[in-house]
Amino acid sequence: MDDELPVVVIGAGPVGLAAAAEAAGRGLPAVVLEQGDRPGAAVREWGHVRLFSAWRDLVAPAAEKLLAERGWTRPDDAAYPTGDAWAQEYLDPLAAALGERVRYGTEVLGVSRRGRDRVVDADRDEQPFTVRVRASGGEERLLARAVVDASGTWGAPNPLGGDGLPAPGEDAADRIGYRIPDLADDRERARYADRRTAVVGSGHSALTALVELAGLAEQAPGTRAVWVLRRGEVGDAFGGGDDDQLAARGALGDRARAAVESGRVEVVTGFRTAEVRRQGSAVVLVDDGGRALDPVDEVVALTGFRPDLAPLSEVRLGLDATLQAPVELAPLIDPNVHSCGTVYPHGAAELAHPEPGFYLAGMKSYGRAPTFLALTGYEQVRSIAAAIAGDHASAAKVELTLPETGVCQGPGVDEATEEEEAAGGCCGGGAEPAESTHPAMPVVK
Known part of the structure; x- marks a missing residue:
């Protein structure tokens, strides 16, 4: 496969931009595809909400290094930003630092292998990925050495219906x-x-x-x-x-x-x-x-939210039957057992699929499991970038300590479908009573 081909990152949210920063730090060409017209488009949709996490936990290390080269001043580590502040004070300058690597107004229609649908084995792993996109100039096909889908789950909220399907009358209800x-x-x-x-x-x-x-x-x-x-x-x-x-x-x-x-x-x-x-x-x-x-x-x-897997129908995914998360990751994040603070450190190995070079990252990697932390996503993409670059020792060295909830386990078996709004990903939320708070916002586009 041509090493000059870029790593394609889907989604210019906190984790997607962190993935691009990690790639840049390793000298890997990267392209970030964002459907919105600016970075953190989904974050801005809940911009009035204050995060639970302080700034100290909201800036990816590789991103900070890239920003420091441009004279960026890090916000007060102890302060709790709103979604709008996170986007304006961090995501906007990070996207500017990444420059032409980030493409806006670009919808990803599908991902596959060049000349191979999901059934064909012959020379499959030797073919680059094809990423079909739609932008203002029409549809085009991009070739990629690897694909990191960090598009989040914000666009696919769970329905009101208790069985996971829209309840009769729900689709027509304007209330x-x-x-x-x-x-x-x-x-x-x-x-x-x-x-x-x-x-x-x-x-x-x-x-x-x-x-x-x-x-x-x-x-x-x-x-x-x-x-x-x-x-x-x-x-x-x-x-x-x-x-x-x-x-x-x-x-x-x-x-x-x-x-x-x-x-x-x-x-x-x-x-x-x-x-x-x-x-x-x-x-x-x-x-x-x-x-x-x-x-x-x-x-x-x-x-709660759920991942949109439709654009990935031609990719060979290895997903857990219950959580729709990578099979190696699912037992580590099962909400019947874990809160966000008891999730074990994980990286490229747990996020891998039968399709080599393809990764889900950020909130989308958690499938239907709730309460994702930004720190988790940043460590995920650090490990993924190392794996793509061939630095397998660094990819395997995953260390991360997460803050506990004070609740020893998740909601319990009977509550497995009652997911939190993990729209986005980092346990977030301000201390002032007048402010809204959000559990998990960093993983959305």
């Missing part, structure tokens, strides 16, 4: 949102003020939405929230509190608990949505046992 509301925006605020909203989900994004709605109720007393949980009890949904090694994440759980105890949040447990009914301008959620909740004006479904 259902799948993102944390930005209540600082006047139009968003008007949508939820003095109205009754169901928040479905048990992860950090759901807690954030509940805290925000409870805060809105202080100014608009008619505002009410109904917290709808698939699990049979609240259990450890509030997290580890003071035991959480990410203080801002623990503080979020404490504020959510206070919102529930204040009476501004009604709790419904053991409810798996099976149908969405319209009742005038309101919405009624019905579970698989026929139980119907009281009508609500709005629904915020925060039940």
Whole structure:
């Protein structure tokens, strides 16, 4: 295979740009393909949300080295940025440092091997990858020595339906949102003020939405929230509190608990949505046992994300049947066993597929497992870049210590489908009550 061919990175989010920085540091040609019109396009969609992680954990080492050469000033390590700040103060200058390596407005339609569909064995590994893209000039085919898909999961939120499929009536319901509301925006605020909203989900994004709605109720007393949980009890949904090694994440759980105890949040447990009914301008959620909740004006479904694997149909992937993560990685991140702080260090070996030279990285590598940390993604792409460059000793030397949640295990067997909104990836979230927080944002494009 031609060593002059580039490494193609899909997604110009935090992990994708870190992958390009790692490649640049090793002298590997790289091209980053981003569907949006600027770096961190998905990060900016939750720009109002403050991360749980401080700046010290949000800057990739290879990226910092590249930026330092351009006179970049690192933000205060102890500060917690919002998504907008992360994009503007880090991703924008990083993308500028990478220069023409980053292509915007470029949609990846598919990945394959030159002249080989997924069935053909003959000389397969000797052929470069082909990456079919669509941009303003039309469609074209790029050749690559390796492909790193760091496109995240932000564009594929899980449906409201408790069986993983959209509930009947869900597709047509204009009262259902799948993102944390930005209540600082006047139009968003008007949508939820003095109205009754169901928040479905048990992860950090759901807690954030509940805290925000409870805060809105202080100014608009008619505002009410109904917290709808698939699990049979609240259990450890509030997290580890003071035991959480990410203080801002623990503080979020404490504020959510206070919102529930204040009476501004009604709790419904053991409810798996099976149908969405319209009742005038309101919405009624019905579970698989026929139980119907009281009508609500709005629904915020925060039940996690899933990877979009359609563009990879011609790549030989080795994915776990449950999590849709690489088979060697899946046991290390199973949410029935692990929280984000108990995930074992992993790199190119665990992320490899039957298709040599192809890797999923960042949140997409976690499939349907929740709570991804930016630090994890940065170490993933460091190891991947080393492997592509032929430095197998460095690729195998994976060392990473992650902050624990204060909760010893994941949600439990009955809660395996109740994923947090891992839209993006690093356990994030600010300590100030007035700010929104997000669990896992760095892995999205």
